[in-house]
Amino acid sequence: MGEPVTQPPTLTTTHIRVDHYSAVHLAAQTARSLAQSRQLPGPLPEHCAVIASELGSNLAKHATDAALFVQPTLLGDGVEVLSADRGPGMPELERCLTDGYSTTATLGAGLGSVSRIASDFTIRTQEGTGTLACARLWAPGDPPPSAAGTGAVCLPADGEEVSGDACALRDTPAGRTAIVIDGLGHGPLAAEAAQSALRAFHRAPDDPLPDLLHGIHRALRRSRGAAVGLLRLHPHRAEYCGVGNVRVLALTGQSVHHRHTGQPGIVGLRMPRPQVRSLPLEPGATAVLHSDGIDHRWTLSPPPHLLRLPPPLLAAALAHGHRLTRDDATVLVATL
Numbered sequence: 243m244g245e246p247v248t249q250p251p252t253l254t255t256t257h258i259r260v261d262h263y264s265a266v267h268l269a270a271q272t273a274r275s276l277a278q279s280r281q282l283p284g285p286l287p288e289h290c291a292v293i294a295s296e297l298g299s300n301l302a303k304h305a306t307d308a309a310l311f312v313q314p315t316l317l318g319d320g321v322e323v324l325s326a327d328r329g330p331g332m333p334e335l336e337r338c339l340t341d342g343y344s345t346t347a348t349l350g351a352g353l354g355s356v357s358r359i360a361s362d363f364t365i366r367t368q369e370g371t372g373t374l375a376c377a378r379l380w381a382p383g384d385p386p387p388s389a390a391g392t393g394a395v396c397l398p399a400d401g402e403e404v405s406g407d408a409c410a411l412r413d414t415p416a417g418r419t420a421i422v423i424d425g426l427g428h429g430p431l432a433a434e435a436a437q438s439a440l441r442a443f444h445r446a447p448d449d450p451l452p453d454l455l456h457g458i459h460r461a462l463r464r465s466r467g468a469a470v471g472l473l474r475l476h477p478h479r480a481e482y483c484g485v486g487n488v489r490v491l492a493l494t495g496q497s498v499h500h501r502h503t504g505q506p507g508i509v510g511l512r513m514p515r516p517q518v519r520s521l522p523l524e525p526g527a528t529a530v531l532h533s534d535g536i537d538h539r540w541t542l543s544p545p546p547h548l549l550r551l552p553p554p555l556l557a558a559a560l561a562h563g564h565r566l567t568r569d570d571a572t573v574l575v576a577t578l
Contacts, residue, residue, distance in 0.1 A: 252440065253314055253396050253409055255561075258298070260308040260327075266298035269323075272312045277321045280314060282381055289359050290321045293377045296356050297325040305329030305372070309562055313396075316411050316574075317389045320361065320380035324395070324554065326562035331369040361385050366555055368547050376554040388413055391577035393554030395561035399428045399535070399569050406432025407533050407572035408440045416448035417474045420574050422488050424469040424533040426508060428570050435465035435510065451483035452516040455509065462510025470509045471531050475578050480521040480529050485509050489538055492521055493528045495550045498541045528553060528577050532560065535571025540564040553577060 256276075258269050273294035277287035294312060301308035305327035315322045353375075357363045360377040362385065367373040378389070398405035406425035411418065423439045425432030442461035446454060451472045458470055469486020482490045484504030492499045500521040507514045523529070540560060548559060553575035565571045 250317075250410065250412075250444070252437065253316060253394055254405070255311050255313040255396050257397055258310045258312065260298055260301040260305070260310060263299075263302045265310075266295055266302055269294040269298040269310050269312065273321060273323055276312060276314065277379070280319055280321060282319075282321065282379070286379060286381065290323070290379055293356050293359055293379065294323045296352050297323055297375060297377065300352055301325060301327055301329075307372075311395055311558060311561065315378055315380070315389060316392045316394050316409075317413070318380055318384050318386040320378055320384065322376065322378045322554070324558040325375040325377075326372070326558045328372040328563075331371055331373055332367040362390065364552055364555060366547070366551060371545075371547070374551065374555040374558050376558065378554075386413075388418070391553055393552070393557035393575040394573065395557045396572040397535070397561060397565065397570065399571075400567040402429055402570070404430060404433040405570045405572070406436055407535065407570040408433075408436035409531070409572050409574045410440055410443060411574065411576060412444070412447035414448035417476050418576060418578060419447050420473045420475075420529075420531055420576050422471045422531040422533055422572050422574050424486065424488060424535075424570065424572070426466045426468060431466050432468075432570070435462055435468045438462055438465055439468050439470060439509070451481055451518055455483055455485065455513075455516045459509050459513045465510050467508040467510035469504060469533070471504055473529055473531050473576070475523075475529060475576060477578065478525075479523055482519045482521060483516050485513055485516070487534045488531060489534075489536075490521070490529065490531050491541060492523055493530060493549050493556075494524050494526070496546070497549070498544065499527075501541060526577075528556065528575060530556070530560075530573065530575050532573040533569075533571060535566050535569040536560055536573050537564045537566055
């Protein structure tokens with residue numbers, strides 16, 4: 243698989259509520275600025291703006307309780323725009339993905355142009371429930387071949403400028419390794435702790451999970467501390483090692499399995515001896531890590547269509563539908 247030795251950019255998600263058409267312009271500006279900051283070449287920043295504008299316009303015209311999430315891609319140096327709503331769904335999805343098709347007597351560029359411009363485009367719709375979409379754009383030749391099996395959203399609590407949560411995923415010879423960090427409390431000091439933990443993770447992402455957690459613990463000794471969950475995926479199984487309230491679970495297309503929370507304690511302050519738990523994974527299973535800013539009750543009776551979502555759309559669905567806005571919220575979804 244292989245990852246660069248330099249630290250990848252931090253995943254920071256911009257949440258844009260699409261409750262008025264003015265949000266479409268904001269989404270386009272946000273996507274363009276992010277693409278420029280990531281140094282996407284040539285016309286790609288404008289392409290990102292078009293993607294965000296078209297997805298936002300579609301929400302403004304047709305959807306209710308709608309939002310866009312604009313962020314860097316979890317792997318590779320790209321930009322990702324996620325769309326989520328609780329609208330009527332699309333009974334004729336294939337027609338909606340055709341350039342020129344419109345249900346509102348407009349030019350109908352819409353989803354067809356997004357599908358054509360994006361490096362990768364995934365969409366699912368459920369009549370009477372809503373639509374989820376993910377458009378990713380990378381520079382030519384940059385898309386990581388393993389990116390399709392990943393998804394994440396990382397949001398600050400309402401009223402905060404920065405998130406005290408953080409997350410990352412690295413592919414190394416030791417396996418695909420994911421981390422979710424929840425800095426104690428929220429605001430700048432929680433964010434500082436989360437970023438210190440993230441830097442320690444990137445220094446040795448292929449270490450055995452207990453050693454990796456010990457390294458993060460040392461890095462956080464002068465901070466307010468954090469909850470940390472580490473997950474390493476192997477064929478047919480996963481290893482989980484965590485301290486604090488970061489949850490892990492596995493999904494099949496039919497049900498939720500292997501719910502676990504980290505050991506009691508605070509990384510950086512009072513950390514117990516790390517324990518590794520093994521999670522059997524059925525073929526095609528999906529692993530989910532999330533902080534306590536995602537309401538854990540979503541696992542009690544999830545609808546079947548939620549369990550079958552691909553990773554980026556599952557992350558968007560959980561962030562949109564099950565986020566506790568008073569707290570920072572992070573969800574990371576991965577498959578092999």
